[in-house]
Amino acid sequence: MIVTRFAPSPNGPLHLGHAYSAVLAHDLARNAGGRFLLRIEDIDGPRSRPELTDAFRRDLEWLGLEWEEMPAQSTRLESYEEAARGLLRRGYLYPCTCTRAEIEALEPRLGSQGAIYPGTCKGARLDPAKPAALRLDVDRAMADTGKLVWEDALAGKQVADPREAGDVVIVRKDAPASYHLAATLDDAADGVTLVTRGADLFPATHIHRLLQALLGLPVPRWHHHALLLDESGRKLAKRRGSPSLADRRSTGEDGLLLAEQLRLHRFPSGISLASA
DSSP, X not given: OOEEEEOOOSSSOOBHHHHHHHHHHHHHHHTTTOEEEEOOOOOSGGGOOTHHHHHHHHHHHHTTOOOEEOOOGGGOHHHHHHHHHHHHHTTOEEEEOOOHHHHHHTOXXXXXXXXXXXXXXXXXXXXTTSOOEEXXXXXXXXXXXXXXXXXXXXXXXXXXXXXXXXXXXXXXXXXXXXXXXHHHHHHHHTTOSEEEEEGGGHHHHHHHHHHHHHHTOOOOEEEEEOOEEOTTSOBXXXXXXXXXXXXXXXXXXXHHHHHHHHHTTOOOTTOEEXXX
């Protein structure tokens, strides 16, 4: 059975890009007689706004979607801590006290997701008195797992290349887990078989495949869809104030019609779908 999910973070209202992703994930599951899940990813500290979760539900109802709701990330902290402790105990994580400014001052190599951490703190010991993030020692992990593969519904079979992202943060200084760890554990716990998300997260999947191997988790398929772009050619984003679904609802726009237009790739003026 196909199980997909939509997993928004309540750090800003949903916009048209979220609607496109949710409709796609919903339809992929329902057209195959599967399940569509909603999971709230609410561990982003003070940026998480609990009042937005009800708005998210109203947005999905307005679009005509039906879902099963899974436990929010804030209820799963123990599972993240347990997994991180295990990875640390096995020597796959190391503490890092570097700030973003310090890393950028080293003029690190740039990858698809930004500056690649140069491994300054690799080999450091954890000091409870010093706040530190925990990074994944990718080379050590890959030496133990060997070659890993994963499959994208659109791009086909992929050989995992987590080294391209460098030693990513697995446990943040300011949060109980990074997106990499939390989403990987949650998808396994929720029984997700087809991880549907934007193409901007394609590179992250290499890391997630490595974490699955280290943690003994099942391996789903992925479906990385194209992104919606604004009139300047940039992806829609909360931080840039892309028009919200809540605003569209409040003006009386027909959500069912909007969802159908998204299915047909007919977008409002100024909005386009990124080319493959």
